Amino acid sequence: MRTILALSIVALFFVPTLSFDTGRAHTGDIGRIAPSFHEKLADALISDRFDIIVRFDSPAGEHAALLSRLGLETDIVLDSINAASMEATKAQILDLSRAEGVVYIECDEPLAYFMEVSAVAIGASSIWNYAILDDGEVVYDDHGYMKRIDGRGVTAVVLDTGIDAGHPDLDYGTKTIKNEKREESGWTEMENSDTSSGHGTHCAGTVAGNGDASAGQRRGVAPGANLYGMSTGEGLSIIYAVEALERVYQQSRPNENPYNIRVVSNSWGTSGDRYDPNGAITQIVEKLVYENHVAVVFAAGNDGGDGTDIRTNPYSNIPASIGVAAALRDGTGIADFSSRGHRDIQETWPDVAAPGVDIWSTAPRGTLIDGSQRPTDDDLYYMAISGTSMATPHVAGVVALLYQAAPSLGVSPVHEDYSGGEGGPPASEWYNDTTTLVSEAELILEATADYIEPPAEGVPSGNWTNDHGHRFDFAQGCGLVNVTRAVKVALALERLRTYDGDGDG
Template identity: 45%
Template structure:
C-alpha cells in the first residue's frame, strides 16, 4: 500500500527478477465478465518494478479504510502460514454421505458421491461393487485440488481415464473412468471427490422446478367470479449487463424477446445496436436465457424463470479486451439513463449483474455503489448481484469474501445452490461470521445449469471440446448462474405487484459503526428483497451425516423476524410460488386499503389465504398447447428422451376416451428462405420409441392426428420430426444458419362422464404441458392440480391484533387516552377554579 492508500490488485507475473516486494494477499476477482474461478492466495506486487503494468489500482481508500487495509496486509502473511500448516496436516476427507469407519487402504469411500448409486455402483462391506452398472467406462466428474490438477491429467490418462472438459468455475474435470480404476482414483491425493456425470438430468427445467417457477407459470388468479392466467413476467424489462446477448438464438429472438441489444467495448465509446453482441465470451447469453429465455429451442423445456419478460442486452467486452470497473459503470449508467420514471421505453425494472470487481463491506463512496443506489432509489430498478465464487478460500467465514457491489443494501446478492436446491455450492462466496450485512441475501440454483448456448465463443468452444452435442444449450456453474434465476423471479414479482418500491426496512447490520449506518440515507432494502427473503428456506445442518448444505456452517445469526441466517446462504433458497403469493397479496391489500399503510409484513400476515390449490373445471374436454422451433438438430425419432430437446410430456389422466393433436406451421417462408414439413410422433409407454407416427413430414399447413389412447394415468411423450431446405443469407446469418421451422401444437383429450383428476406433479416441470379446460361448459367436472391464487381469500390484516395504520392506535388505547386527557383537563380546570376562588377570598 502506498501513502495514498492504493492497494495493488493480484498479479500473475513472476517478480523475483528484482525491483518489487511481494506479499500474499487476496485481491478482488477483477476485470472479469464471468465470476472468479476460485483463485487462491496469490502474490500482490506492492512496490512494482519500473514499467510493470501489473500494479493496477484496486481502490483509493479513505483514511479510515487505509488503517483497516494496513492491518489486513499485516495479517495476510501469518494467516497464509496458518492455512498452509492446516493443509500440511492432511486432514481426513469429509465423510459426507458415507457411513463412518469405512476408510480402508484400498479405497477411500468418503470421496465417492452418493450419486454413484444411481449409476449402479454400490459399496458392500467396504468394497466397491459395480455389477449393476451398465456403463464402462463410467462418465464422472472428478473434483481435484486446484494447485495440483495441471500435473494430474497425464497420470489419469496413464491410468486409462479419458479426460474431457476442464471446468473454469469449478475445480472439476469431466472424465470417463474404467470401473476397475475407480478405487485407485480415490487414493490419489489430488482427487477430492468423484460424482456420476448423469446424462439428461442437469437441465434448466430442473432448476426452475426447484424454485417452483413452473407452478407459477401454470397458475391462475381468481378474483371473485373471474379467473385469469398466472404470472409469467409479461412486459417486464430485464437489463443484462454482461458480455452481451446472441439474439440469433431461438430462445433470445432479436426484436421480440431481446428488444434492445447494444455493445460498447470501452467507457465512452458509442453504443452500437446489433443482433449478436456476445461474440467472444458467451456468458451473457447464458445468463439471459436463465432469466427470461422463451425456451423455443426446447419446446419450453428450458425456458427461463420469466419466459414472457423482455431482455435488454449490454455488452462490455470484445475478444481479449479487459473489462474494468469503468466498463461496468458505463453499462449501469446507460441502464440508469434509460429507466427513468416516465422515460423508460423498455420498462426496465430489473438489472442483473453476474460479476463483481471487489470484495468487502459496503462502501457508499464507491462509484458502483452510488450508481446502484441511484438506480434503485430514483428509478425503482431492482439490481441483482452474484456473491462470487471464492467460498473455498475461507469455508469458516473468517473474513469477507462477498461482492462489495452485492453488499450494497439496496441490491439483492445471490448465493449458489445445487441445481435441485439440496445444498449450498461449495464455491459460493461467504460473508464474515457475525457481520450479517456481508451475508448473501438469498440463494438459487447455480451448479451445472443448462441455458442458451452462444456459438463461436469461449464458453461454446469449451463445451464442444467436452463432447456436448447440443447446439442450443450448455451447462456451466457459478453464482453467475444463480443470480439470473433471482432476476427472473423479481420480474415475476413486478408483474404480480407493480406497486413495489424501496421499503421502510433497513438492511441487516452488525458492523462496527451502527450510528453511521442507522442514519445513512441508503440503508433500506427493496420490497422485492423482503418478499424473496420471506419466501426463502435455509438448508439445515444434519448432525452426524456431514452438512446437507455442502458447506459446514456454524453460525447462530438471526435476521428479521428471528429468522435463521448464515454467512453462506443468507435467508436461504428462494420459493417463487410462495413469493408470488406474497406479492399478489401485497398488491391486493394496497388496492383495497388506499388509506392504510401496507407493507410486506402486513401481507405476510394474511398471504396464506390466497394460496389455494386445485381448480375445478366443468368441461368435457381437457387441452394443452405450446410452441417451439423445429431445426435439423432436433430430429429425435428413435433417440432416448434425455437428448430430445423438443419433447413435451403430456399427462393423460384416467377418464380420457380419445385424444387428438393439431400441428400448425408454415411450410414455406420467403423472409426466412426455407421450405419444409413437420409431423408428430408419440411415445405412449415411456420407452423412448414412437408408438404412434404421423407419417412422412410432407403435408404443409395445419394437420390433425387422432392418437389411440393405450393407457391412462401416464405421461405421453409428444415429439416433432421434420425435413426441409433453407437458403443461407451470408450477410445476415453467421451462427444460426440451420433450418428452423416455428410451430404450435394443441392437444385435446375428450373425457367420459366421470371427469378426470390431474395431479399437481403435472404442473411442476417445464417439460410438462400444462393442462386446462377448453372453456366450454359441461356437466363433466374435473379437478386440476393447479396453484390458485385466490384474491378473495385474503383477509383483513387490520382486524387482527398488532396490525393497524401507521401512527394509528387501537380503539381501546384511544379510549384510555381520551379518558386520561379528559380527567387531566378536568383536574387542571378544577385546580384553576380553586386558585381563582382562593384569590378572591384573600382579597375580601
C-alpha cells in the same frame, strides 16, 4: 490505451496524507481517495499513470477549468453521479484529491465474471400457471389469452458479455428487445453482442429464455419477460460497468421507462471485501434502486471460504443490491465454490441463494464457452456450466415475476442486517442511514426463502436470526428462493395497495 491493473489489493494504507519527495511537494487528501487505491498509489512512481474515476460535488463539466489546469481530460462522463473517468499520473491524482469540488477518486479496476471452468428447484415452473385476477375475475389479454405470472411486460437487463439473440430462445426484436455492445465509438445495437466468451448468453437464457429450442423444457425463470442485453465484452472494468448502469438509470426513470426495466442481472465483480459507500458502482446502484425502483442483483462470487474472512463480492454487499449465493442444482445444499461472508459481519453475507451448479441454459455460438463445452455437452442449443454467475440470473428472473405481480414494488422501510465490527460504522448510524434500506423485492425474497438446514452440504452449523425473524447464515443468506411463496406475497401486497383504486392502499 487503458492500463490493465491487478485484480487483488492486499492491504489498506491509512495515513492522514500521501506525500512524496519529488522535487516538488505532492500531498494528497487520503479521505478523498478510495481505500482500495491507497497501497497501489503509495507504491507507484510519481509519473506512473492510472485510469481513474473522479466524483465531483456538481456536474463534471463545471470543473473543466480545474481539469485543464492540472492537464487532465475526461474520457467518459457520468452525469447521474457527477463523475468522469480519465487517465492521470500519480502526481495529478494527489493534486486532484486536494482540489475544491472533488469528492472521491477511485482506480478503474478490471472486473471478473463469476463462472467456474433450476427453475424447478425454486418452484418457478409452478407459478407460470397462476392466473392474474382483478376483483376476483380472471384477466385476459388483447388476444383472449388468460394472463399468467411469467414476467410478461417486464424487461430484465443482463449486463454481461452480451447476448446471442440469434438463439431460438432469445429471439432478437421480440424476446431480446434491445442488444447493445460497448465499442470504441460508443454503444452499438446488434443481434449478436456476445462474440467472445458466451457467458452473457447463458445468463440471459436463465433469466427469460422462452424454451423454443427444447419444446419448453429449458425455459428461463421468467419466460414471458423481455431482455435488454448490455455487452461490455471481455474487457469489463468499473468505468464500463458504471457507464452501462447509468445508461439503464437514464432509461428507467419513473414515468420515463419505455421498456419497463425493473431488474438488472450482474454476474460479475471483484474479490471479497466490504462495499465502498463512496464508490461509483455503489452510487449508481443506489440511484437505480432508491429513485427508479429497479432491483439490482449481484453474484456473491466464487471464492468459497469458511467464514473466517470476507470472500463475498463487495458489489453484492451493497445494501441496495441483492447478493446471490450458489446452491446445488436441486437446492439441497450450498456449492463449495460459492463465496461466504465473514461469520461475524452479517452485512457481508449473501442475501439469498439459487441453483448454481451444472445449470443448463442457452448456448452461444462460436465462443470460448461454446468451444470448451461442446465436446461434452453434445447439444446444439444448450450447455451446463456452474458458478454464482448461474445463480444470479435465477434471482433476476424471480424479481421479474415479482414486478409483474406487483408493479408498485419500491423501497422497504427495513435496513440491511448489520452486526458492525472493525471497520464498520456504529449500529445507530447504520440504522439511521437511508442508503442501508433494502428494496421490497429483496425483503419479499428473504422473508419467503427456504432456509437450508445443517448438516446439508456447505451449510455452517450455528443459529443466526435476521432483523425480521428469519434464519440465515454466512453461506446462503436467508436460503433458497421460493418463487411460489414470493409471488403470492407480491400479489397480496399489490391487492392491498390497489383495493380502493387509488394505488395507496
